Amino acid sequence: MTGAGKTADVTGEGGDTISREVLAAEVQCWGRRIGVANRIREIHLRPMRRKWASCSSRGRVTLDPELLCRPAEFRARVIVHELLHLKIPNHGPLFRNLLNAYLRRYRHTDGAPGT
Numbered sequence: 001m002t003g004a005g006k007t008a009d010v011t012g013e014g015g016d017t018i019s020r021e022v023l024a025a026e027v028q029c030w031g032r033r034i035g036v037a038n039r040i041r042e043i044h045l046r047p048m049r050r051k052w053a054s055c056s057s058r059g060r061v062t063l064d065p066e067l068l069c070r071p072a073e074f075r076a077r078v079i080v081h082e083l084l085h086l087k088i089p090n091h092g093p094l095f096r097n098l099l100n101a102y103l104r105r106y107r108h109t110d111g112a113p114g115t
């Protein structure tokens with residue numbers, strides 16, 4: 001996850017805590033929105049050292065349980081990023097465009113100037 005490294009990002013302290021089921025449901029929900037729901041085979045929660053989540057090309061999504069106590073927009077950013085990799089394996093312009101498009105409603109949290 002370029003640009004959203006775990007140590008660099010200190011936003012999101014004090015969010016509501018959700019259950020694993022809710023997090024998994026969010027993954028499925030974004031999967032439908034992005035059009036990759038049928039490619040998600042497994043959703044795992046496992047503490048990760050360097051990043052928040054990973055997604056294998058075979059549809060295995062792994063999420064750090066710490067996400068359960070992060071705000072919804074933070075979770076969305078992590079989930080959308082990983083699920084987009086089921087469509088686009090790199091971080092090229094198309095990837096960034098799609099990521100921004102899906103997350104537009106959360107734009108204000110990115111520190112980008114509002115337009």
Ligand SMILES: [Zn+2]
Nearest residue numbers: 001002081085
């Ligand atoms: Zn990535």
